[in-house]
Structure formats: C-alpha cells, structure tokens
Amino acid sequence: MKVLVIGSGGREHALAWKSAQDSAVSEVFVSPGNAGTKLEDKLTNVCLDHDNFESIEKFCSLHDVQLVIIGPEQPLVAGLTDYLESKKINVFGPSKAAAQLEGSKTFSKDFFVKYGIPTAEYASFDNFNEAFQHLENIVYPTVVKADGLAAGKGVIICESKLDAELALKNIFQDNAFGSAGNRVVIEEFLEGEEASFIAVVSKDKIIPLATSQDHKAVGEGDVGLNTGGMGAYSPAPIVSESINQKIIDQVMKPTMDGLISEGSPYLGFLYAGLMIKDDEIKVLEFNCRFGDPETQPILMRLESSLVELCLCAINDDLDNYDIKWNPMYACGVVMASEGYPEKYEAGKEVTIENIDNLHMKLFHAGTTLQDDKILTSGGRVFCATALGEDLKEAQERAYELVDKVKFEGSYFRQDIGYKGIYLGVKWV
Numbered sequence: 001m002k003v004l005v006i007g008s009g010g011r012e013h014a015l016a017w018k019s020a021q022d023s024a025v026s027e028v029f030v031s032p033g034n035a036g037t038k039l040e041d042k043l044t045n046v047c048l049d050h051d052n053f054e055s056i057e058k059f060c061s062l063h064d065v066q067l068v069i070i071g072p073e074q075p076l077v078a079g080l081t082d083y084l085e086s087k088k089i090n091v092f093g094p095s096k097a098a099a100q101l102e103g104s105k106t107f108s109k110d111f112f113v114k115y116g117i118p119t120a121e122y123a124s125f126d127n128f129n130e131a132f133q134h135l136e137n138i139v140y141p142t143v144v145k146a147d148g149l150a151a152g153k154g155v156i157i158c159e160s161k162l163d164a165e166l167a168l169k170n171i172f173q174d175n176a177f178g179s180a181g182n183r184v185v186i187e188e189f190l191e192g193e194e195a196s197f198i199a200v201v202s203k204d205k206i207i208p209l210a211t212s213q214d215h216k217a218v219g220e221g222d223v224g225l226n227t228g229g230m231g232a233y234s235p236a237p238i239v240s241e242s243i244n245q246k247i248i249d250q251v252m253k254p255t256m257d258g259l260i261s262e263g264s265p266y267l268g269f270l271y272a273g274l275m276i277k278d279d280e281i282k283v284l285e286f287n288c289r290f291g292d293p294e295t296q297p298i299l300m301r302l303e304s305s306l307v308e309l310c311l312c313a314i315n316d317d318l319d320n321y322d323i324k325w326n327p328m329y330a331c332g333v334v335m336a337s338e339g340y341p342e343k344y345e346a347g348k349e350v351t352i353e354n355i356d357n358l359h360m361k362l363f364h365a366g367t368t369l370q371d372d373k374i375l376t377s378g379g380r381v382f383c384a385t386a387l388g389e390d391l392k393e394a395q396e397r398a399y400e401l402v403d404k405v406k407f408e409g410s411y412f413r414q415d416i417g418y419k420g421i422y423l424g425v426k427w428v
Ligand code: AMP
Pocket: 120, 143, 145, 152, 155, 157, 187, 188, 189, 190, 191, 194, 216, 226, 273, 284, 285
C-alpha cells in the first residue's frame, strides 16, 4: 500500500515515519517533506502544488495511493479533503466546513455557545471603531485574536487597555495578519493550566490519543512570545482521568454531535486546546489537525498502526478499535533557529552525530538537503524526541539527543517537560 502525507514539518516527518512502520505499506510519499523525510527508509519526497487539487488527485491515481493524510491546516481549510473524497480517494482529514473550527475563531466561538461547550466570554468585530469602543467595557488582561489562520501568531494577550488598542490598530490598520485580521475576537483572559486533548474522530466515534502537553512560549519558564510549540511530552499528568472524561463529555461529544447536526460530521485528528482550573475546563481553541510538536512524542508511544487507525476512521469502523500505547514516557525538545518566532536566518549547515539508540528519534522540521548537506530552512528545525521509563529519563535522553545536533544559532528551551516532572503524577 502507498500513502501520501501532505506537509513539511516535524509533525509530517513523524506521521510519515509512523506510517512506514506498517508492514503493509511499501512507500510513503511526503509533499514536500524535509531532509529528514528524504533520508528515511520507505519515504519519498515529492513536490505537489497544494493549491492544485486536481494535480494531487492525478498523482494519487498514477501512483495508486490508497491513503492521504493531511498534516497542516491550510489545505484542510481550503477544502482538499472534500475534493479528494469526491474523487473516491481515501483521505484522513476534516472537510472544509468542519475545518472552520480552526479556520475562523468567530465560527468556533459561536459554535461553542450554540452547543453549550464551555469557553471564555467573547465578542467578535469586523469593524475597528466598534472593537475599540468595546475596550471601554471589559476587564484586563484581555485577549485579542485575529479571526483567521495566522500561523499561530494571531493571539495577543493584552495586559492593559493601551495594549489592546495597539493590538487592534496593528490588526485592523496595519494589517499585521492580512485578511486573517478582517475580523477579531476579543476574549476574556482565562487563568489556569493549559493542556491539549487530541483524538481521532469519525462522526460520533472518538479514539482519544495519549495525553500530552506542549510548551508554547519561546522562553524557559513559559515566558516570552508564543510559538507553534517549543517542545511537548506525553503522557501529561495535568490531564487526570476525571479531567479526561470531562473533556470527552463536555467538549468533544457536543462538538461531534454539533457538527453532525450542522451537516458536516468530523473525520480526522481533532485537537482541543484547553485551560484547566480546579477541575473546570474551558476550550481555548480547536485545531483541525494533529499538534506540532505533540505529534512527535505521541507517535513515539503509539504501538498500533497509524495507517490502520486512519483507514478504520475513514470506513466508520472505530467501534471496537483498541488503540495500543507504549507505557513509557516521551519528551520532544524543539531545536529552533535563533530569533524564532520572529526573524531568523536559514541556510545553516547541520551536523548530526551518530544516533544509535532505539529510544531516540530526531524528527526534522525546517531542514532541506542540498548536495548531501543538511541545511536549516525554517524557524523550528528539529524535534529531538526520546522515550524513558519516566518523564525525567525521557527528558534526559531528549537533551542527550539535542547534544548530538549542531548548527549555528541553534536555540532550544532547557526545561521541556518541567511541569510534568514537577507535578509528578504517573498516569497513562
Ligand atoms: P489559541 O491559538 O487561541 O490557542 O491561543 C494561543 C495561546 O494564547 C494559547 O495557547 C494560550 O496560551 C493563549 N490564550 C488564548 N486564549 C486565551 C485566553 N482566553 N486566556 C488566556 N490565554 C489565552
């Protein structure tokens, strides 16, 4: 069987690597992939035009691709799933309509209210003056969010009214996020501990994946600018068994049922970003895809076949699916280019020492192969991921792996996993 993974990040390297482990899979194409996917056994990089759905369908037909897994949000929000499905190609990812859960914050907030899903108070504006006026009536800190996709950068935490005014000017007048900022959501600031809940969803069936937590802020101790994620670990002690059940009952099920009654049932990875405080959960956001870097530690622990799981979901056959996990802990440390998430330089040569340890896996993200040399090509360059008997051991191994990888301007947080180690609860 042949599989096509769409995307180029660490998440896609992990999805392709895991797919290739299935003995029924002979080849995994990755479009466009990175140096890591190029160097991996059974993986082949291809360069398809993701805006040209027809060319992707032609490629699948020509190469007898029997499963397409779409990694990032853009092609999902643009409707790639709908097109491929209409051509009878097995594709794992939500439809354009269901992907609106991530594609528009206004859509998702209105959806939460309609279906009684707990979330922060909010108001939505497509007009600068009305939004500006609203700032008079709220408490601070507050959160200003660009409505559309903004590569994880469209959320601004505003300590004061002045900050919020600046954020609105930035979005509406200086066009900081382009058309993603044509509308904004102004939202109540929530305190608590953040957690991610990621599941495989097919209509009204849900297979929760192993728990995880990522570190979004660029600096140690979770300070500084928000990034796509500087590291993640699994399992996450914050998501206790009772919280887990609450998330399923109060967030996931109403969402799946709501989408069914809207006529757009969900298929794919569904990722809820949550704030947890004293057993109370609120949804911060939905992503219509697997998290990056959560994918890397989670898939290190997955013992079942990812390909089989995706095909069962597509065929609405999840009823008796018994997903298997390695009970070990996994920790993934992102190595980024200095300056990320702001300006950074690319094109730095990478050297990697021999990695001869089954508990370690170096997932590539922003890398490219040129004349047999690995060069950096993005903000997040690698995710050094490792397994351990406990989180501390997984963390130590992940940092051992980091030490084997060198490039000019390499930046990584030294404390990935600290919250899990500090909380110290063992729960799988
Ligand atoms: P989002 O893309 O909506 O998840 O926002 C990105 C990050 O901003 C989240 O992971 C939180 O750290 C923070 N954030 C978003 N919304 C809120 C909120 N209402 N209260 C506090 N922090 C928030």
